[in-house]
Amino acid sequence: xxxxxxxxxxxxxxxxxxxxxxxxxxxxxxxxxxxxxxxxxxxxxxxxxxxxxxxxxxxxxxxxxxxxxxxxxxxxxxxxxxxxxxxxxxxxxxxxxxxxxxxxxxxxxxxxxxxxxxxxxxxxxxxxxxxxxxxxxxxxxxxxxxxxxxxxxxxxxxxxxxxxxxxxxxxxxxxxxxxxxxxxxxxxxxxxxxxxxxxxxxxxxxxxxxxxxxxxxxxxxxxxxxxxxxxxxxxxxxxxxxxxxxxxxxxxxxxxxxxxxxxxxxxxx
Amino acid sequence: xxxxxxxxxxxxxxxxxxxxxxxxxxxxxxxxxxxxxxxxxxxxxxxxxxxxxxxxxxxxxxxxxxxxxxxxxxxxxxxxxxxxxxxxxxxxxxxxxxxxxxxxxxxxxxxxxxxxxxxxxxxxxxxxxxxxxxxxxxxxxxxxxxxxxxxxxxxxxxxxxxxxxxxxxxxxxxxxxxxxxxxxxxxxxxxxxxx
Numbered sequence: 001x002x003x004x005x006x007x008x009x010x011x012x013x014x015x016x017x018x019x020x021x022x023x024x025x026x027x028x029x030x031x032x033x034x035x036x037x038x039x040x041x042x043x044x045x046x047x048x049x050x051x052x053x054x055x056x057x058x059x060x061x062x063x064x065x066x067x068x069x070x071x072x073x074x075x076x077x078x079x080x081x082x083x084x085x086x087x088x089x090x091x092x093x094x095x096x097x098x099x100x101x102x103x104x105x106x107x108x109x110x111x112x113x114x115x116x117x118x119x120x121x122x123x124x125x126x127x128x129x130x131x132x133x134x135x136x137x138x139x140x141x142x143x144x145x146x147x148x149x150x151x152x153x154x155x156x157x158x159x160x161x162x163x164x165x166x167x168x169x170x171x172x173x174x175x176x177x178x179x180x181x182x183x184x185x186x187x188x189x190x191x192x193x194x195x196x197x198x199x200x201x202x203x204x205x206x207x208x209x210x211x212x213x214x215x216x217x218x219x220x221x222x223x224x225x226x227x228x229x230x231x232x233x234x235x236x237x238x239x240x241x242x243x244x245x246x247x248x249x250x251x252x253x254x255x256x257x258x259x260x261x262x263x264x265x266x267x268x269x
Numbered sequence: 270x271x272x273x274x275x276x277x278x279x280x281x282x283x284x285x286x287x288x289x290x291x292x293x294x295x296x297x298x299x300x301x302x303x304x305x306x307x308x309x310x311x312x313x314x315x316x317x318x319x320x321x322x323x324x325x326x327x328x329x330x331x332x333x334x335x336x337x338x339x340x341x342x343x344x345x346x347x348x349x350x351x352x353x354x355x356x357x358x359x360x361x362x363x364x365x366x367x368x369x370x371x372x373x374x375x376x377x378x379x380x381x382x383x384x385x386x387x388x389x390x391x392x393x394x395x396x397x398x399x400x401x402x403x404x405x406x407x408x409x410x411x412x413x414x415x416x417x418x419x420x421x422x423x424x425x426x427x428x429x430x431x432x433x434x435x436x437x438x439x440x441x442x443x444x445x446x447x448x449x450x451x452x453x454x455x456x457x458x459x460x461x462x463x464x
Contacts (some may be wrong), residue, residue, distance in 0.1 A: 093288075238272065256273075259285075
């Protein structure tokens with residue numbers, strides 16, 4: 001009667017919340033470490049496995065920010081633990097749920113096996129690091145003005161005008177500074193990228209950084225990179241960043257290791 | 270320099286887990302939970318928007334009002350609506366135009382429809398500015414000084430980092446209406462389907 005029981009159990013659960021894909025041929029339980037203490041386990045196919053918990057096939061959604069934040073931290077926690085346990089993982093975005101029971105997941109895994117295995121191999125012994133380079137606002141402004149005498153002149157002219165009359169000129173100045181600032185940033189980003197390049201396998205410039213810690217509030221973000229780094233290259237990357245930091249006015253935030261969130265690629269699974 | 274995870278905060282984790290990582294497609298479920306605090310991307314903040322829209326302007330323009338408007342008014346003033354396009358909201362306003370060194374406010378009537386947002390000038394008739402809803406990437410309200418008076422203005426980000434600076438009399442309602450139109454446009458009308 002064991003069989004009917006299993007069937008019954010899987011019938012109740014219509015979906016599987018997916019955390020990541022790992023190198024493992026075993027059916028393992030990782031304990032109640034998932035979202036809302038869900039029991040996290042692996043579903044293997046050949047020598048790879050997907051790390052999941054059983055859930056209803058509907059997304060986790062809430063208007064309570066604290067709750068969602070907690071979910072997201074749990075998700076990240078599972079990925080960290082899986083990384084410790086299995087090595088390389090292919091991390092999934094929050095709230096990725098596959099409809100169906102374990103058998104359906106296994107089927108899905110078997111269909112994507114070649115690509116998933118290839119990706120696991122490609123990312124073996126590599127991890128993601130984030131590099132954010134900041135500069136003091138005032139120093140950046142001084143740099144801009146030093147490089148463009150016409151702007152400096154305009155600034156001085158505005159300073160001598162009555163406030164109302166200076167309104168349009170001030171706007172013009174702001175636009176020009178913004179322009180110059182973007183150009184300078186692009187130039188600096190390129191320089192930094194050239195220095196970092198040889199120590200990383202892949203790198204991406206992050207277009208937007210949504211929020212930064214309080215500590216960096218008075219600084220301007222010059223550029224942010226996500227880097228895929230081979231384990232034995234982390235130290236040399238750190239050394240290069242140390243050199244950039246000792247240059248005038250730069251502050252660097254160097255975080256990691258992360259699972260390769262920015263570098264995992266699978267077009268059709 | 271040594272990398273560290275110790276100093277990482279919620280935003281680092283959010284960035285990785287919401288904007289990156291593998292997503293599923295086809296008949297699998299994909300979804301984003303609403304995180305209002307992100308506020309970067311409208312598409313990621315659906316649940317948050319829904320709450321904000323509970324007292325939106327949509328109520329004032331129910332279906333019958335919209336139909337009446339299209340038949341009776343829109344035709345006469347000649348605003349260029351396409352087939353199936355319905356006006357959700359109209360309001361007096363302006364857009365900031367920067368051409369070279371000439372910066373001016375161009376006034377007109379803002380029309381928000383189920384397809385797009387545009388600024389219409391009646392005389393001489395011209396669409397001064399328009400953006401399809403699917404090109405809108407974000408909206409923020411910012412305090413700006415307008416002849417020494419502080420007032421709220423709307424910054425609309427669209428089409429890969431283009432920005433339009435918009436003025437209307439009630440910024441908050443206008444923003445809400447755009448967000449609701451966007452939500453409906455992106456995610457369908459599931460909620461009001463039964464009528």
